[in-house]
Amino acid sequence: MTTNGPHTAEDLLNAVGPAFSKLRRTSLLEVANPISAKDLSRTLVLNIVQEHTRESGAEITVGAVAELLGVDPSVASRMVSDNIKAGYLVRAASQQDGRRTVLRLGPEGTELMSRLRRHQREAFDYITDDWADEDRLEFARLMLKYVDSLARLRDRDPAGDAKRP
Numbered sequence: 001m002t003t004n005g006p007h008t009a010e011d012l013l014n015a016v017g018p019a020f021s022k023l024r025r026t027s028l029l030e031v032a033n034p035i036s037a038k039d040l041s042r043t044l045v046l047n048i049v050q051e052h053t054r055e056s057g058a059e060i061t062v063g064a065v066a067e068l069l070g071v072d073p074s075v076a077s078r079m080v081s082d083n084i085k086a087g088y089l090v091r092a093a094s095q096q097d098g099r100r101t102v103l104r105l106g107p108e109g110t111e112l113m114s115r116l117r118r119h120q121r122e123a124f125d126y127i128t129d130d131w132a133d134e135d136r137l138e139f140a141r142l143m144l145k146y147v148d149s150l151a152r153l154r155d156r157d158p159a160g161d162a163k164r165p
Helices: 009-012 016-026 039-056 061-070 073-085 107-127 133-149
Strands: 089-093 101-105
Touching: 009 016, 039 061, 039 073, 039 089, 039 101, 039 107, 061 101, 073 089, 073 133, 101 107
Parallel strands: none
Antiparallel strands: 089 101
């Protein structure tokens, strides 16, 4: 903690949310060879398509993208169309139901995601360059643990309580 930073445990915990917002806005844009703001926005959709198909092997539709992003289907449709026009996504007929259209990363989308991953690693290395190796690894471990725990958010009922099986 810095002398200008949070002074109590409560202050520290309350600072986490704004810190995550600031991360999204700045860390990827301020490192050498930045990803454009437009492409950074596009990677929201590309991440979902890539993760969904890689983790579950399932096909993904525009409706699923909307649900996973938590946006209206018309918003997701515009976001997907923008990615298709940019050459990052392609529409394909479902192999399970020929009436459905599914999404896949195109070669340019795969390349953009590879570039984004390299850029994210470079940003992390640059930002934490003066940290002790143990701190860098502990932060990375805790960040991954935090992300893994995000799945519990989907398991809440509307009142915010955990659903019981």
